[in-house]
Amino acid sequence: MKVVTDAAANLTRQRATELDVAVVPFQVTFRGETYKDGVDILPEDLYRMYMEYPEDFCETSQPSVGDFVEVYKENANEEILSIHLSSGLSGAYSSAEHAARILERENVTVIDSRTVGPALGWMVETAARGVKLGWPKDRILEAIRLVGENTLTMVAFSDMKYLRHSGRVSHIKSIIASVLHIKPIIGMNAVDGRYSNLGQEMTLSRAAHKMVTLVQERFGEQKLRLQLMHGSNLPGVAILREAMRDALSVVEEQLTTVTLVLGAHAGPTVFGLAAAPQSVFDQLFK
Missing domain, CATH: 3.40.50.10170 (Rossmann fold)
Known part of the structure; x- marks a missing residue:
């Protein structure tokens, strides 16, 4: 198989x-060049290019x-x-x-x-x-x-322009969020598999603590398999890790870069997590 x-x-x-x-x-196209994800471009390459050319956007296929x-x-x-x-x-x-x-x-x-x-x-x-x-x-x-x-995924970010450009969120709402400096928290809708608004906060710290609260509400005090992820936002990761400390019991996997197909539309400021009860995997492979 x-x-x-x-x-x-x-x-x-x-x-x-x-x-x-x-x-x-x-495939991703940026500034007229087309690349294959994982073959001749990695997510960190795209985030670096986004930082170098902040007025440009990419298209994915x-x-x-x-x-x-x-x-x-x-x-x-x-x-x-x-x-x-x-x-x-x-x-x-x-x-x-x-x-x-x-x-x-x-x-x-x-x-x-x-x-x-x-x-x-x-x-x-x-x-x-x-x-x-x-x-x-x-x-x-x-x-x-x-x-x-049994898996929960969510991200937050401070710059809405990439999502606004992608058309994957309401244009009006994203403009308002940008003006008010709101930090949205985006998850996955289990029914239709689309992005879902899980909340919004005024600071990255409050957004990080909100994400931790959402994990707690979903899984309680269970030990969790957890992986943090980001675009090019190590300060955001540090804030999220601090919010997790003493609040969650986790088996943390190596920090990863947000997958290119998501990061292309979320931009370099994205950071977030994936979490699931460790017991799910322990029971499957005991």
Whole structure:
């Protein structure tokens, strides 16, 4: 069985190799140059370019149907689990589905994660570990569902211009937020897989504490698997980590850069977290 995903899963090339996962890249175009995410550009490269050219924006494009057809053909003799960025944010899932229909193969199962970033990565990791353990497909699908339903993702940022330019939030609301210097907190809607407004605060410190409160309200005092992420905003990460101290019991993973397909529309000031009960993973792989 082969697991396929896209670059929104926040998997480094080394981690994807360790898990034996095929990663299909997105494309990003900036200042007339087009790059493949994870192939000839990394998220930190884009954030650096954003800082160098603060008046410019980039455009992202989903993997094509042909990109998926190629990967599926390369693994034609295996059962394929193809797990992708939320269909509410991108057409990657649709491209993968279309590719599976073109090939007319029943051995390709395409999954809409309804999430992004480390949360998607944890679903992919769960599938890959299940494959290595020889689990049947039904058990892997149930494990993926369990991880997805128990993971919380949220980000905050101080500069709304990138989201405003992307068209992914109300233009009027984003202008008001910029004028008032409001720091919005954005999460994922589990029903439609789109961005959801979880709140707004006047300072980054208050936004960080609000995120911690939202995690506490969702998970209580459970020990959490947690990963912090950012664009180019280490001060924001430090504020969030301080807000977490003594408030959450966590097994913290290595700090990661926000996946390019999200960061391209959120900009370099983005920072946030993904969290899930550690017990979910302990029970799956005990």
